[in-house]
Amino acid sequence: MNDQTRPKILAVDDEDFNLDILGEILDEAGYQPVLAVDGREALALLELHPDIEVIVLDRMMPNMDGMACLAALKSDARWRDLPVIMQTAAASHDQVRQGIEAGVFYYLTKPYAADILLSLVRSALDDARRRADLLGDVRRQRTVLGLMQHGIFRFRTLEEARNLSVFIANCFPDPERVVYGLSELMINAVEHGNLGITYAEKTRLLLEGDWENEVVRRLNAPDKIDCYAWLTLDAGPGAISVTLQDSGAGFAYQSYLELSPERATDPHGRGIATARLMSFDELTYEGNGNRVRCIVGLTNH
The missing domain is CATH 3.30.565.10 (Histidine kinase-like ATPase, C-terminal domain)
Incomplete structure (x- = not known):
């Protein structure tokens, strides 16, 4: 599968080690990872890669954290319906609920196994594509x-x-x-x-x-x-x-x-x-x- 046919997944994490692992998991599973270190870079990369299909977004980051990035996504009609998987080290129900209320239907708590990440990516992709097909x-x-x-x-x-x-x-x-x-x-x-x-x-x-x-x-x-x-x-x-x-x-x-x-x-x-x-x-x-x-x-x- 070449890059033109591999689904693009935007992974956002301020920790280089975590970002490298995310990229490797996604790449080995047949996806084309696009990597960003914070919310600002993620928004800039969306402008360069409008065909990104799913975002794996860290919650706690400097410059622009995950919630601020999410708010920017939801305010832009181009990205409003992009599925977001929020990843965080905090397993707090309150934080998960806040993410859900802000429009995150997929949540990933660190540490996580690769198969859990990939199952959520598959589900997010399938849901988004099914929604697009139905609307069409x-x-x-x-x-x-x-x-x-x-x-x-x-x-x-x-x-x-x-x-x-x-x-x-x-x-x-x-x-x-x-x-x-x-x-x-x-x-x-x-x-x-x-x-x-x-x-x-x-x-x-x-x-x-x-x-x-x-x-x-x-x-x-x-x-x-x-x-x-x-x-x-x-x-x-x-x-x-x-x-x-x-x-x-x-x-x-x-x-x-x-x-x-x-x-x-x-x-x-x-x-x-x-x-x-x-x-x-x-x-x-x-x-x-x-x-x-x-x-x-x-x-x-």
Whole structure:
């Protein structure tokens, strides 16, 4: 793989030793590392390398620390959606929560193993690319779907969930806001609800690079061939709602409604919280957790 095809990862750390190790890990894993010693140099390098896809950002640095650099990124439309992995020596929940509230959904506490770093980089890249693909599809497929008032749909596979999320998002006044969160909830209905992949199992499968293969294996099991999740769309004069129902036994959804410091270093586990925070005005689980209702108020748009 040459440099033109290797994803660029910006690594920012004021400690030369740490920065060298970061660069080596990323390079050996097939990425093209771009190295900076503080936030100011990181922002300057972004101007020179606009194709950077992920930033691994140290929190505590001189000149411009990680939080100040993050604020600058979020204030610039060009870099606002770049995924950031915040790395720090402090394992304080308060610091992790501050980072999450500032827009960091991936957190890495020092010292860390190379496989944990790389799993977070892979997850950040996959999430960013999936979001970009969904937005591209939404923009290409805008139609008169905003006139739809009611619809019932079923889906079974990850591909069906993705395609249906794009279709349904176009029924909302701001489809680009809705599509990523809706896609995350629909994927959750397939993998966790219908197929029974637990949180711990998904963590292991992602670290092993075998998650999608396991989803396909379970979808092909005889008892899952006719196992569907259902989506109901209702559009009224004041709001549009989507209700998702899977065939599973439910789960303890309460702890997933917020971005948790305890899960900040995991390669997944952010979908429900980001859907609630970014995509919908209301998100409510019902019953045992295998049914979720999402609402966007039309008066807000």
